[in-house]
Amino acid sequence: MSRMFVPGPVDVDDEVLQAQAQPMIPHRSKEFEEIFRRVSEKAQQLFFTRYRVLLSASSGTGFQEAAVRNLVNKKVLSCVNGAFADRWYDVAVSNGKKAQKLAFEWDEPVDPGRVAAAVKAGGFEALTIVHNETSTGMQNPVKEVASAVRAVAPDTLILVDAVSSLSGAKIEMDAWGLDMVLTSSQKAIALPPGLALAAVSDRALEKAKTVENRGWYFDLLLMEKHRLKDSSPATPAMSLIFALDRQLDRILAEGLEKRFARHSAMAKRVQEWADAHDLSMYAPEGYRSQTVTTVKNERNIDLSDLNTFLKQRGMRIANGYGPLKNITFRIAHMGEIQMGDVDTLLEAMEEYLQK
Numbered sequence: 001m002s003r004m005f006v007p008g009p010v011d012v013d014d015e016v017l018q019a020q021a022q023p024m025i026p027h028r029s030k031e032f033e034e035i036f037r038r039v040s041e042k043a044q045q046l047f048f049t050r051y052r053v054l055l056s057a058s059s060g061t062g063f064q065e066a067a068v069r070n071l072v073n074k075k076v077l078s079c080v081n082g083a084f085a086d087r088w089y090d091v092a093v094s095n096g097k098k099a100q101k102l103a104f105e106w107d108e109p110v111d112p113g114r115v116a117a118a119v120k121a122g123g124f125e126a127l128t129i130v131h132n133e134t135s136t137g138m139q140n141p142v143k144e145v146a147s148a149v150r151a152v153a154p155d156t157l158i159l160v161d162a163v164s165s166l167s168g169a170k171i172e173m174d175a176w177g178l179d180m181v182l183t184s185s186q187k188a189i190a191l192p193p194g195l196a197l198a199a200v201s202d203r204a205l206e207k208a209k210t211v212e213n214r215g216w217y218f219d220l221l222l223m224e225k226h227r228l229k230d231s232s233p234a235t236p237a238m239s240l241i242f243a244l245d246r247q248l249d250r251i252l253a254e255g256l257e258k259r260f261a262r263h264s265a266m267a268k269r270v271q272e273w274a275d276a277h278d279l280s281m282y283a284p285e286g287y288r289s290q291t292v293t294t295v296k297n298e299r300n301i302d303l304s305d306l307n308t309f310l311k312q313r314g315m316r317i318a319n320g321y322g323p324l325k326n327i328t329f330r331i332a333h334m335g336e337i338q339m340g341d342v343d344t345l346l347e348a349m350e351e352y353l354q355k
């Protein structure tokens with residue numbers, strides 16, 4: 001099977017693809033409600049939460065919008081050290097919120113001390129942070145940020161984008177005190193695109209009750225009202241939910257800790273390979289993603305030529321994102337990718353570099 005080492009959409013297991021081919025049943029039926037309920041219950045384990053997991057027929061950006069639209073009346077602090085954090089800031093501004101950007105260099109992690117200082121000064125209702133910046137391969141210290149914020153402004157809601165890490169890296173929503181953690185189907189969970197998942201705390205839903213103009217499609221309170229009846233306000237993405245049901249069984253059968261360890265071992269393998277080839281990582285040590293490694297293109301590799309070479313072998317990697325195009329390249333190792341696949345890729349890259 002060919003492998004895509006790109007950070008989404010990723011390869012989907014055949015059995016999971018097949019699950020989508022199940023015949024339709026009415027979504028307002030006992031049969032489907034049972035599936036909807038068990039999927040959201042199983043998904044709670046991925047988030048390490050006792051709170052509800054909501055499903056949306058959208059990509060992850062839909063829940064970025066829902067987060068700011070439902071949980072902020074006015075002021076939100078956006079921690080920005082990459083393209084997707086910046087997009088979340090734009091989403092907040094375009095939803096009419098007073099968003100303040102707390103900017104870091106893209107090759108620096110979000111600093112808990114600076115976040116705490118900004119929150120202490122600012123009267124923010126919430127802050128947004130990206131756990132795994134897919135544009136840079138940075139894993140931000142969300143646990144430490146949450147704890148620093150709690151110490152100075154305990155009422156600030158902590159909203160986390162875990163689009164490219166959830167199920168590939170451990171994110172303990174409840175233990176870390178997070179209020180909304182959102183993700184997309186087409187990344188580490190390894191489903192086709194089109195479904196978003198978000199775990200939402202009780203206090204976040206309480207806050208939503210005080211926020212006006214929450215809209216309709218992404219109104220968290222309306223979603224919760226329907227979820228309590230194992231349903232959704234509008235027609236759910238049923239085929240993707242059938243696939244998620246199957247994929248959650250596969251993920252839980254692998255075991256979450258084993259899954260996290262597999263991702264972390266693959267990240268380490270890619271980092272060591274890069275080191276051995278005089279290529280350094282974009283993200284500093286201690287903050288490197290478990291699901292996507294961003295390597296500085298210090299050998300001026302022609303990345304499109306490299307990808308042409310790799311595609312002949314049924315593989316592909318990703319160029320750098322936005323301003324990092326050609327300056328960096330990204331090797332994703334998430335979802336169904338196994339260490340043997342990483343070895344095959346790195347051997348092919350080795351062959352290319354020796355040409």
Ligand SMILES: Cc1ncc(COP(=O)(O)O)c(C=O)c1O
Pocket residue numbers: 008059060061062084130132133134135161162163164184185
């Ligand atoms: C970290 C991160 N956040 C948000 C998004 C947007 O997600 P979606 O395309 O599912 O809306 C992406 C997409 O690559 C991402 O990597």
